[in-house]
Amino acid sequence: MTPQITALRSARTTTPKSVLHMLQVRGLLWHVPLLFLSLVMLYPFIWMILSSFKTTSEIVAIPPTFFPKNFSTSGYQELINKLSILRNFFNSVFVSGIATLSATACASLAGFVFAHYQFRGKNLFFTILLTSMMLPAAVTVLPLHALFNNLRLGNTYTALILPYALSGFSIFLVRQFMQGIPAEIFEAARIDGASDWLCYRKLALPLTLGPLGGVAVFTFLTVWNQFWWPLMITNSADMRTMALAVAQSATQIAQRFDVLAAGAVLAIAPIAILFGLATRQVVEGIAFSGMKEG
Amino acid sequence: MSIQNTISQPFPVRSRIRRRTFRNAFPYIVITPMLVWCLVFVIYPVAYSVWVSLHQWIASAPAQSPFVGIQNYIDLVTTDRRFPTAFRNTLVYTLVVTPIVLVIGFGIASLMVRVSRLTRYYMFAFFLPSLVPASIIGVVFGLFYQPTFGLANFLLTRVGFAPLNFMKDPDLALWTVATVEVWQRLGFAVLILYAGLLTLPHVYTEAARMDGANRLQILRFITLPLTRRVLIFVTVVTIIAALQAFDLIYIMTTSGGTGSSPGGPGISTYTLGLLVYNEGLIRGKYGPASATATILFVIVFGATILQLRFFRQTWEY
Numbered sequence: 001m002t003p004q005i006t007a008l009r010s011a012r013t014t015t016p017k018s019v020l021h022m023l024q025v026r027g028l029l030w031h032v033p034l035l036f037l038s039l040v041m042l043y044p045f046i047w048m049i050l051s052s053f054k055t056t057s058e059i060v061a062i063p064p065t066f067f068p069k070n071f072s073t074s075g076y077q078e079l080i081n082k083l084s085i086l087r088n089f090f091n092s093v094f095v096s097g098i099a100t101l102s103a104t105a106c107a108s109l110a111g112f113v114f115a116h117y118q119f120r121g122k123n124l125f126f127t128i129l130l131t132s133m134m135l136p137a138a139v140t141v142l143p144l145h146a147l148f149n150n151l152r153l154g155n156t157y158t159a160l161i162l163p164y165a166l167s168g169f170s171i172f173l174v175r176q177f178m179q180g181i182p183a184e185i186f187e188a189a190r191i192d193g194a195s196d197w198l199c200y201r202k203l204a205l206p207l208t209l210g211p212l213g214g215v216a217v218f219t220f221l222t223v224w225n226q227f228w229w230p231l232m233i234t235n236s237a238d239m240r241t242m243a244l245a246v247a248q249s250a251t252q253i254a255q256r257f258d259v260l261a262a263g264a265v266l267a268i269a270p271i272a273i274l275f276g277l278a279t280r281q282v283v284e285g286i287a288f289s290g291m292k293e294g
Numbered sequence: 295m296s297i298q299n300t301i302s303q304p305f306p307v308r309s310r311i312r313r314r315t316f317r318n319a320f321p322y323i324v325i326t327p328m329l330v331w332c333l334v335f336v337i338y339p340v341a342y343s344v345w346v347s348l349h350q351w352i353a354s355a356p357a358q359s360p361f362v363g364i365q366n367y368i369d370l371v372t373t374d375r376r377f378p379t380a381f382r383n384t385l386v387y388t389l390v391v392t393p394i395v396l397v398i399g400f401g402i403a404s405l406m407v408r409v410s411r412l413t414r415y416y417m418f419a420f421f422l423p424s425l426v427p428a429s430i431i432g433v434v435f436g437l438f439y440q441p442t443f444g445l446a447n448f449l450l451t452r453v454g455f456a457p458l459n460f461m462k463d464p465d466l467a468l469w470t471v472a473t474v475e476v477w478q479r480l481g482f483a484v485l486i487l488y489a490g491l492l493t494l495p496h497v498y499t500e501a502a503r504m505d506g507a508n509r510l511q512i513l514r515f516i517t518l519p520l521t522r523r524v525l526i527f528v529t530v531v532t533i534i535a536a537l538q539a540f541d542l543i544y545i546m547t548t549s550g551g552t553g554s555s556p557g558g559p560g561i562s563t564y565t566l567g568l569l570v571y572n573e574g575l576i577r578g579k580y581g582p583a584s585a586t587a588t589i590l591f592v593i594v595f596g597a598t599i600l601q602l603r604f605f606r607q608t609w610e611y
Binding site: 030031033034035037038039041042044045047048051059060061062063064106109110112113117119122125128129131132133134135136137138139140141142143144145146147162163165166196197221224225226227228232242243244246247257260261263264267268271272275276279280282283286 | 318320322324325328332337338339340342346405406415418420425427428429430431437442445480481482537538540570571574575591595598
C-alpha cells in the first residue's frame with residue numbers, strides 16, 4: 001500500500017462523525033435480518049408459552065389470538081392432576097443427571113489418555129468411539145431392548161441411564177481440549193515425581209474444566225431429549241421421562257390442547273433456562289470441535 | 295507431514311508421553327471399562343442386528359429361528375410395499391434438508407460475524423431449537439400445522455393463499471416435517487459456521503479485496519475454501535441426522551388433531567427409521583426390521599466416508 005492511499009484511508013476512517021454514522025447504519029443493517037430470523041426461531045416457543053395459559057376453546061378459536069384473553073391455568077392443573085408429570089420430571093432430571101456425571105467423568109479421563117498416551121489398540125478403539133457417534137438409534141434399540149429385557153432390567157433406571165453413561169462425542173470433544181495442553185507440562189510434573197493420576201487430577205482436569213462444563217451441559221440436554229430408547233424400554237407411566245410423557249399425552253388426550261401446551265412448556269423450560277445460563281460455555285464447547293477436526 | 299497439514303496446524307498440538315509407552319498401565323486402566331461399555335452398546339447391537347437380519351426371527355425362542363440368509367433383504371426390496379417408499383423418502387428428505395440448512399446457516403453465520411452486540415442472544419435464539427426434544431417440537435408444530443385452527447393456515451389465508459392440509463395431505467406431509475427439521479437443525483450449522491468464520495484470518499479477504507475481487511469471488515475463492523473443514527463437519531453431522539429421521543415424523547404423524555398413523559397418511563411419510571420401529575416394535579417382525587436397520591447403518595456409514603473422501607479431493611488449497 002502506498003503512503004498516499006494509507007493517508008487517504010486513515011483520513012476517511014478517522015473523521016469522528018463518519019465513523020459513528022457508518023457504525024450505526026451498518027450495525028443496524030445487519031441486525032435487522034438477524035433479529036427477524038431469531039424471532040422466527042423463537043416464535044414457536046413464545047406462541048406455546050402464551051397458548052399454555054389459554055383454554056382449549058381459545059386455542060382452537062378462529063381467528064387465533066396472540067395473548068390469552070382469559071388467563072387460564074387449566075392445562076397445568078390437568079397435567080399435575082391426571083398425569084404423573086412431576087414424577088416424569090424427576091425421572092428426566094435423575095436419568096440425565098447421573099448419565100451426565102458418568103459420561104463427563106469418563107470423557108475427561110478418556111480424552112486425557114487419548115491425547116497424551118500411546119497404547120495398544122488406541123486407533124481401533126477411537127474408531128469404534130467415532131462409529132458410535134453415527135450409529136443410528138434404529139440399529140441399537142432392538143438389540144438393546146432384547147438384552148435389557150433378558151436381564152430383567154426393562155423399565156428400570158439402570159436401563160434408562162446405562163446407554164448414555166458414555167458418549168463418543170464427549171470423548172471426541174474433550175480430546176480436542178486436552179491436545180491443546182503442551183506435553184512439557186506433564187513431563188515436568190513427572191520429573192518432580194507426579195503419578196499419572198496426579199497429572200490428570202492436578203493439571204489436565206483443572207486446565208480443561210471450563211470447556212468440560214460446556215460438554216456436561218450439552219450431554220445433559222442430549223440425554224434429556226432422548227425419545228426412542230425411553231419409549232421402548234419403559235412400559236409404565238411412572239418410569240417415563242418428560243420428553244416421552246408429553247409426546248404420549250399428545251396422543252392420549254388429543255382434544256386438550258391446553259394440556260399439550262402446558263406439558264411442552266414444562267419439558268422445555270429447564271432446557272431453556274440451563275442453556276440460557278450457560279450459552280457461552282455450551283457454544284464454545286461445541287464450536288471448538290468443528291474447528292479442529294473436519 | 296504434508297504442506298497442507300502444516301498450514302492448518304501450525305503448532306504441533308499432538309503430544310504424547312512416548313517414553314513410558316506400553317510399560318504404563320494407566321491408559322489401560324482408564325480404557326478397559328470403556329471398552330467393555332463399547333462392546334455392549336456399540337459392537338453387540340451391530341453384530342446382533344446383522345445376525346437377526348439373516349434369520350426368520352422368533353422373539354420368544356431365538357435359538358429355534360431358522361436361518362434364511364439374505365431372504366429378509368430380498369423380501370424388503372422385492373415384495374415389501376413400504377421399503378421402496380421409505381428408502382426414497384429417506385434419501386430425498388436428506389438431500390433437501392441438508393443443502394437448505396447449510397445455505398441458510400451460512401447466511402446467518404455470515405451476518406452474525408458482522409455484529410458485535412447481541413451475539414449471546416442470537417446464539418441462544420438460533421441454537422435453542424436444536425436442544426429441545428424432537429418429541430416436543432413435533433407436538434408444538436403439530437398444533438401449528440393443524441389444518442383448521444393452526445397458525446400456519448391462518449397466515450397463509452391472510453396473505454391470500456388457499457389453506458393447505460399439511461400433515462393430512464400425502465404429497466405434503468413429508469415436506470411439512472422437513473420445514474420443522476430445517477428449523478431444528480439450523481442452530482448447529484449456525485453455531486459451527488459462526489465459530490469457523492470468526493477465526494478466519496482477515497488478511498486473505500483484505501488482500502483479495504485489494505486485488506479487486508468482488509464479494510462473490512471472495513466467497514467462492516477465499517471464504518468457502520478456508521472454512522472447508524467446518525463446512526464438512528456441518529454437512530456430515532446434518533446428513534447423519536437427516537438420514538436417521540424418525541422421531542419428528544413419528545410425533546407429527548400421530549399427535550393430536552393433525553395426523554393419522556405413524557408414517558401416514560397411508561405410507562407417504564415412511565422413512566427407514568420409522569420402518570424399523572413399525573416392523574420391529576409394533577409388529578414384532580424382527581427379521582425385516584433388523585435388515586432395514588442394517589441397511590440404514592450401511593447408508594449412514596457409507597455416506598460419511600464418501601463425503602470425507604469427496605471433500606478431501608476437491609477444495610485442496
